[in-house]
Amino acid sequence: MRRLVGVLALLTLIAATMSPALAKGQAVKTTLYMHGVYQIGELDGADWIANSTPPMQMTAAEPDGQAPRSMFTGNPALNKQCTGLPTGFPTWEAIGVAGKIVGDAKLTMNFVSPPTNVTARLWVDTPMFSCNEAYVEPTVEVLVPVPAGQNAVEIVFPKLNIVAKYNMIVEILGTGGGQAGRVLYDSSDAASALEFTCIPASGKACI
DSSP states (O other), rough: HHHHHHHHHHHHHHHHHHHHHHHHHHHHHHHHHHEEEESHHHHHHHHHHHHOOOEEEEOOOOOOOSEEEEEEETTTTTSBBSOOOOOOOOOEEEEEEEEEEEEEEEEEEEEEEEEEEEEEEEEEEEEETGGGGHHHHHHEEEEEEEEEEEEEEEEEEEEEEEEESSSEEEEEEOOOTTTTOOOEESSSOOEEEEEEEEEETTTTOOO
16 A cells, blocks of 8 residues: 555656646747837837837737727838837837747738738847847748738738747838838727747746
């Protein structure tokens, strides 16, 4: 009997030791929603440059039923060789992302636009507003068509295999030339969001 109790105790100890390791390696679906402070995103950008406030954020919190916030996607006179430019282009940052991002990531963006193209950029572990000589190429960048009218456009960042330790940045660039529209976000009717699969660095979530 004493031997049986000892075996059971040993098995319990082994199971307790193995469980965290198994949980740590489990991939989880992660969704980050685009948010802003002001109804007009240009004011978020102005606040960022004037008062050093944080840029617009991506978080796991779903937007509520308020009217969509929006920002113009086309500013051809401004510097596109920047790692995020919140004062000029729709730019969001997620702080505290930690894990291995694998497979396709899907960015769903809501637009009110003439027919045009936009470039969607994604960075991980990159300082915001690194420009010119300090510019860091996006981790991934894709060009996608945007149809005329109000539409939810799915943008795919394909076959990712990257590790994030502290942040993610998403930026939308219009083509300029008078053919850019506005991107809508932070509303249950226009819930622009980034979805990806991630293996947490620790715990059960990547953010």
